[in-house]
Amino acid sequence: MxxxxxxxxxxxxxxxxxxxxxxxxxxxxxxxxxxxxxxxxxxxxxxxxxxxxxxxxxxxxxxxxxxxxxxxxxxxxxxxxxxxxxxxxxxxxxxxxxxxxxxxxxxxxxxxxxxxxxxxxxxxxxxxxxxxxxxxxxxxxxxxxxxxNEELMSRFWKTYMSLPEEQVILIRLLTSPDTRTVLSTMVLVVNCVHENKERCSMLTKAPAGIRICITLLDRMVSLYDAEESSDGGKAFDYGYHLFAHLFDGGFTADLYAHLSVPGEVITPHQTTLLKLLDSHLQSSHSNSIHRQLCPMTSGCFFELSTYAQSAIKQAIASEIPDNADGRDAHLVPKELDLLLPKVCEALVLVTQCIVTITLSSASVRVDDLITGQDLRSVFNNARSEHELLRLLDRFLPRINFGKAVPPPSADNRQSSVAVTDPAGFFYVKRDLVRLLGILCHRDKGVQDRIRDINGIPVIMNMCVVDERNPYLREHAILTLRNLLEGNKENQAVVDSIQPSGRWDDEGVLRETPGATRK
Structure with a gap:
């Protein structure tokens, strides 16, 4: 009893x-x-x-x-x-x-x-x-x-992934103004998908799962500045742990694709995902995650780079003089793509991911990598980064100690970017130069290709101080060193280039009488 x-x-x-x-x-x-x-x-x-x-x-x-x-x-x-x-x-x-x-x-x-x-x-x-x-x-x-409880977690997850969006309470709970509720919900989601590929797959492919991921990414942005010891900070850590688990499990490409919007080259949620991926790669030393990210990151880079080149060409082509004879010309863009700063921001993140992967896989054999190619071989057969750097050098003025310095090719005229929000263009030159330096390191084929497309003067022109691109000068010098190492033809090109001017104290290029620019 x-x-x-x-x-x-x-x-x-x-x-x-x-x-x-x-x-x-x-x-x-x-x-x-x-x-x-x-x-x-x-x-x-x-x-x-x-x-x-x-x-x-x-x-x-x-x-x-x-x-x-x-x-x-x-x-x-x-x-x-x-x-x-x-x-x-x-x-x-x-x-x-x-x-x-x-x-x-x-x-x-x-x-x-x-x-x-x-x-x-x-x-x-x-x-x-x-x-x-x-x-x-x-x-x-x-x-x-x-x-x-594996049986109950599977039942629970399958039920919630098949519900109509308006009935998926996880989405509603993640938007709660109470960070402790958000933290409890994050714990529930992480517990359900941890070390279970089937449930991770549903999270990154099912319509309800994609909506949960979108809500999670939005919440991660809002919690980024939360104190580390606070409920908001703990919720951010759980969210980061969740996405790191998805990255390690090989679900990055699927999730990135499902976050896309038809007709848009990049979305805010894809950018946030790239930020998390870049951060995770800095702390991850697993060649397996690097291998499975090769197709996605390279494809992403070329898509963003192609879009950026097209937008910059359109802006440069629309620059017109103030007067009929063209003297004292003032470059005014007729058509400037307002999405370009966001594209460049995403391009910086993708480039940083590629640099990390390439450096980490430097000692890995090609036949060990996915599709038989590593990122280095993919980029060695392309010229997007070279052409984009050339266009950026003309499009973006250098910022020298708080002052805009127009590029030499503009003859001290105002650049198109002066009328745009510069925030999205931070680091883009620096990281592209850094990527080129890695690709041409002890690779004569890449060194020759850069010379053939007249890329050496572009790299030399990057050996300057630019507040928008910290350490641009240092990365450009290292890239130039890698371009010249063991390559007499490239060394001859540099020797033949004579300075046509000098930078004065105001950061303006002054012509040298009698000098000619190569």
């Missing part, structure tokens, strides 16, 4: 009193019993197993409670109901933690939990900060029910 004062008996007695008599007193008595037992359950796994298996069984009564909460309530009842939901959720959360049989029995309450979370994640309810504790506790309960 069960003890008269056993937790099961106390729960069932309090529940019977709550259902037989309406009123605040019976609800308060039930809450007091639930909170008392929940505190004991949090400390004692043996007690969790005991309560879940002993008579009188609590499961039928617990299910009735959860189903009671999904009914309509008046405004007067909602506050009291929220307190009761919090107590029942805390009791359930502690009861199922680490006990598979309890998790299985409690999973029957998942539909009710989903409906409760849907209600409490609405915009109108979010206006009441007192509701946050209800939402947070319900999310933690749902997380404890499925975590570490």
């Amino acid at each position: 069960p003890e008269l004062d056993s937790p099961n008996a106390r729960f069932c007695e309090a529940f019977a009193g709550f259902t037989s008599k309406s009123g605040k007193e019976s609800a308060t008595a039930l809450i007091r019993v639930l909170d008392g037992i929940a505190s004991d359950l949090a400390r004692d796994e043996g007690l969790r197993q005991k309560i879940g298996s002993e008579e009188p069984s609590i499961w039928s009564s617990l299910r009735q409670l959860w189903n009671l909460f999904i009914g309509p309530t008046s405004d007067e009842e909602s506050a009291e109901m929220g307190i009761l939901i919090t107590s029942v959720a805390r009791f359930t959360r502690n009861l199922v933690a680490g006990v598979p049989i309890n998790q299985k029995l409690a999973y029957d309450n998942e539909p009710a939990l989903r409906r409760i979370l849907h209600k409490y994640s609405s915009w109108s309810v979010y206006q009441d900060t007192d509701s946050f504790v209800v939402t947070r506790m319900a999310v933690q309960t749902l997380s404890n029910i499925v975590t570490s």
